[in-house]
Amino acid sequence: MKIGSYQFKLEQRASLTGWRAASISIFAIVVALVLFSLIFIFAGINPLLAYREIFSYAFFNPFGLPLTLNRFIFLLLCSCAFIIPYRAGLWNIGMTGQFYFGSLAAFGVLYVFGIGGASETQISAWLLIPLMLIAASLGGAFLGSIAGFMKGRFNVNEIVVTMMLNFITFWLVSFLIKEGGLFMNPGGRGESFELPNSLRAPIFLDVTFTIIIALGAAVLLFYMFARTKLGYQIRAYGKNPEAASYAGISKFRIPLLVFIMGGALAGFAGYHYFAAVPGVYKIARNYGFFGDLAFYGIICGLISQGNPLAAIPVAFLFGGLSIGGRFVQGKLGMSFGVDFALLGVLMITLVAFQFFYRYKIVCFKKQEEHLDVGIPH
């Protein structure tokens, strides 16, 4: 392509540093926000004002920030749940199901101890909260392991299995919490019984303790992939399964393990949202909404290129924009769905900009000058 005396050409990148990838992503976010401002303009709203509202509510407001953080924890856990199998070249589309299963397992602990529906209990929180945590992780891990086992033993496509399990678990939740279900709320409102006050998760500085586990998981996973034997085996299997089995890496063990680990984290997200986030403390009637939100783990995982540390800022941004979008929709009287539309535009732009991970635009001047004005630098 030629513009004036300049000529532009696409060139393949030989390598991509982490910082270059980050700057491309930031550029993409700016472009997405510019694109989305068209929607505000069509609605007769000043986009700058709208964005100021969104960002200040999501990231600085004393009411908004805790909401953002809770959603961030949820998204980060789901992103990691996607990333672990992703590094093994496998696609976990089943965070939704694993998330539900984890929630059910956590509430199952209460049911087993006979405190379903009771508003108080004598049993110590020091016993029950860890049990709920473990149960949630095991529940998610169990559902994940089905996909991992089927992949490892029979080479059944993991996308299909995880997807199907999502539907099964969705209706299982419905069966358990609606009229006549084991976990039914005594009020019969189509949601589960509530957590006794004493079992609410501890909160520090307006943030639930689950943030430590989510951040810890991301850091540990990063270390695992970078340094450990297991991480090496997962990566080798992910890049070339043939070569991995040549090197003695088990074709059965790796898919099973990654889905167990991923499922455990998604299951833990179930504990987080329905037993730790203030103001919820039950499997909510709109549980499907959180299930859909779990899919954003895929997006965050892909944008961060399977890097668990990079998933932290990405999940934070997505969490914040979904909260801020919903807020601005109410405040400025816009029609329904601004938050998801904003996430959608952001997602498409980020994915489109991954083109620049592989290519750069090179600009020549006619005098054979070699100016590298890569978009973006």
Next chain:
Amino acid sequence: MIANDQIDFEIKAGEIHAILGENGAGKTTLMKILFGEYQPDEGEIYISRKLVNFRSCLDAIDLGIGMVHQHRKLVPAHSVIENIILGHPRAGTILNISRAEKEINELCQKYGFNIDLKAKVWQLSEGEKQVVEILKALYRGAEILILDEPTSALAPTETEKLLESIKAMAKDDLAIVPFITHKLPIVLAISDRVTVLRRGRVVSTMDTKDATERSLAMEMVGREVIFRLERTEVEKGETILEVKDLSALSNKGLIALDSVSFSIREGEIFGIAGIAGNGQGELVEALAGLRNLEGGKILLDGQDITQSTALERWQAGIGYIPADRIHVGSIGDFSLVENTAMNYYFDEAYSRKGTLDYDKIRSLTEEIITEYGVLTPGPDTTAKSLSGGNLQKLILARVLSRKPRLVIAHLPTQGLDIGATEFVRNKLMEAKQENAGILLISEDLDEVLSLSDRVAPIYEGRFMDIIPGHEVKRESVGAMCAGIYLDEEEV
């Protein structure tokens, strides 16, 4: 990078003009330019004294250039005739299959091709597929036929047939241009003239009658090459590997390996000669623990390892050099350090409590790079950026540095240039001198015969015989690879 630098040569009608060069000498680029796939940055091509300019392969085909690819470009599920007329201008609207069949059959008779036009391409052998490609080019009216590594995948008998057909075509005023990497005898046998490329330049063009194997090799490599590798005799020690009645199925579920028994001792190279697809791949995978057995037993140093996993076999001292360097032997996106780790991640000396000691693996990789002369910017480059020969050096070094008891070398020099081939063979000899047992599987008969202490020709999953190295006769082994026992008088 400049792959072709100021190349000049001409091809006459009725001439067989071989282009010879090592890997990376620029053959592929030149071929693609001649066939219109690449456009040259500089230079001109003339056909029958007319300047031509190829914008794509179609232009080249229209001007009478035919290409026979090494990696066949055929539709496997279609029949031979369908593949031949695919893309033919006359096949555009209404097919007249019977007329095409008649014309193609005439071509077959004229040049001595024997092929069933109704057969599906996936059922054909490599040689037959090549015939289909040649017929396709001829039927489109090719006057200049480019053959990419024409004999690389062929059985000896198929090679002979092909050479006869090529000569018949040349008599008919077709120009034949075979591109060849390392089969010098083939060049000498068929070509009228030969052009040697080295590092993207033409080093010489000469009449074949003035050339010898040695002179061609010198032109290609740029230095004297020692052809005959001296087989050093080593005192044979204990039995390392013992295989009893091993049977295995192929991926299609057919018997690929049928009750094979043999043993290998310390300081011995046991060579298996044969044409691809006669059970060699299955045998290697069965020994490496990558394929389930139908029956039989494998003993390593007296221990039964029949049920052991691939990892346990590595740890027990089997070192496996796979034939497919790119898809099996290495991980393209991994750095050289991580590729070295493929054979070391399980080694206690290179890990601590589940954490890999990347520093130690890195220094090992650096040692490998210097000792084996792997050409690379450094240990952090990806494996896919290495050329075939350098990748093979890395894999070989990685495996041999473990000092394995048993080395399984499957097609260790396939596709390598002369220099790298010489290097790999010497390293295998060194391993033998260090008392390893070596299983060498090769389709290159000369390689097996010159390296092995004992030779087993394999045919349809069975050993035809096991012959001590000094008693081997080339002709009889060659015949056995095709399933034929020669009478003593014939030899």
